[in-house]
Amino acid sequence: MTLAIGVDIGGTKVAAGVVDEDGRILAKLRRSTPAASPRRTEQAIADAVTELLGQHQVTAIGLGAAGFVDRARATMLFAPNLAWRDEPLKQRVEERLGREVVVENDANASAWAEARFGAARGYRDVMLVALGTGIGAGILIGGELYRGRWGIAGEPGHIRVVPDGRLCGCGNRGCWEQYCSGNALVAEAREFARRTPEGAIRLLQLGGGGPEGISGPVITQAATEGDPAALRCFQTIGGWLGQGLADLAAILDPACFVIGGGVSEAGDLLLDPARAAFERALTGRGHRPLAEIKVAQLGEDAGIVGAADLARVGRQTAPSQTAPSQTASSQTTAPSSPSSGPSGPGPDGSFIRSTSMANPVTNAATAKKAAIPDTVQPAAVATTR
Ligand SMILES: [Zn+2]
Numbered sequence: 001m002t003l004a005i006g007v008d009i010g011g012t013k014v015a016a017g018v019v020d021e022d023g024r025i026l027a028k029l030r031r032s033t034p035a036a037s038p039r040r041t042e043q044a045i046a047d048a049v050t051e052l053l054g055q056h057q058v059t060a061i062g063l064g065a066a067g068f069v070d071r072a073r074a075t076m077l078f079a080p081n082l083a084w085r086d087e088p089l090k091q092r093v094e095e096r097l098g099r100e101v102v103v104e105n106d107a108n109a110s111a112w113a114e115a116r117f118g119a120a121r122g123y124r125d126v127m128l129v130a131l132g133t134g135i136g137a138g139i140l141i142g143g144e145l146y147r148g149r150w151g152i153a154g155e156p157g158h159i160r161v162v163p164d165g166r167l168c169g170c171g172n173r174g175c176w177e178q179y180c181s182g183n184a185l186v187a188e189a190r191e192f193a194r195r196t197p198e199g200a201i202r203l204l205q206l207g208g209g210g211p212e213g214i215s216g217p218v219i220t221q222a223a224t225e226g227d228p229a230a231l232r233c234f235q236t237i238g239g240w241l242g243q244g245l246a247d248l249a250a251i252l253d254p255a256c257f258v259i260g261g262g263v264s265e266a267g268d269l270l271l272d273p274a275r276a277a278f279e280r281a282l283t284g285r286g287h288r289p290l291a292e293i294k295v296a297q298l299g300e301d302a303g304i305v306g307a308a309d310l311a312r313v314g315r316q317t318a319p320s321q322t323a324p325s326q327t328a329s330s331q332t333t334a335p336s337s338p339s340s341g342p343s344g345p346g347p348d349g350s351f352i353r354s355t356s357m358a359n360p361v362t363n364a365a366t367a368k369k370a371a372i373p374d375t376v377q378p379a380a381v382a383t384t385r
Pocket of ligand 1: 157158168169170171172175
């Protein structure tokens with residue numbers, strides 16, 4: 001049994017854990033991160049990993065970070081909630097640790113974890129949609145993470161769903177995550193309470209009096225009690241969710257959507273309206289199997305588990321490794337390089353396979369070898385709904 005360390009890096013905290021091959025966390029710790037300081041965040045990551053390394057023998061270390069990670073899994077190109085801009089995160093943490101680390105997008109790590117050990121276990125065509133501050137997402141196609149040409153595929157939160165709609169943190173208007181996220185849920189409830197306080201008595205009570213006290217957990221609790229105002233908020237957010245999933249299904253046709261993030265703790269209060277809207281909006285409804293829409297199972301541990309497992313699987317597939325278990329990699333047969341893409345010149349006029357790309361391609365090729373074994377017939381499952 002080999003162990004790996006996974007680190008989940010968010011805007012306010014670093015959570016690190018030792019993870020075994022079955023996705024179980026053997027030890028876990030947290031550090032708060034000063035989001036404005038990349039150096040101190042990197043030190044907090046290194047300190048957490050060092051502490052775990054003192055207690056466990058591990059073969060690999062993976063970091064899952066909230067932001068755009070480049071294709072080589074080394075540089076944070078951009079992070080909305082952290083001060084990282086073109087930050088060589090891999091190199092900086094390796095310098096502190098004296099060990100190799102792998103950097104992943106946190107939602108990619110979570111999607112991988114849910115497909116390997118959680119709600120989407122056995123499915124090979126999966127999309128994770130995590131509703132938090134915004135929308136995080138990860139895509140698996142044929143059991144492999146789909147990263148796109150530059151490593152930043154899977155950011156559907158910024159698909160424009162309302163022309164000239166609400167202003168988004170990205171600078172555009174009408175993005176999906178302005179209507180369908182933890183923040184959107186809270187905004188909806190607060191606005192309702194301001195407009196119609198007599199209809200929001202329970203929400204205001206649980207929130208401590210004023211609309212500003214209404215939080216995600218407050219809305220979930222009120223909805224669980226059957227409060228009509230809170231249920232209406234979930235209907236609204238769930239409706240936007242289902243419509244968006246139908247749009248994504250038009251492109252990806254996955255067997256399974258996994259809904260994660262804090263909002264998903266409401267379970268069917270969110271998913272029932274989402275499924276109804278999905279079925280209404282899906283093109284070709286009645287003539288195609290419906291994708292499963294499931295709630296995430298691994299909760300806030302998904303990032304840790306996925307980052308650790310992806311780092312370990314990447315090591316196991318390296319030619320010099322004699323891995324005890326090849327289950328996660330043996331099914332991959334896709335011979336094409338993930339970066340080969342078009343064979344002509346790239347947008348900048350250079351050829352994709354130029355020597356300057358040798359390193360990223362090598363690293364990405366290693367990452368590509370990680371694949372979910374095909375243990376479930378997705379079509380059979382998809383038709384049960
Ligand atoms: Zn946006």
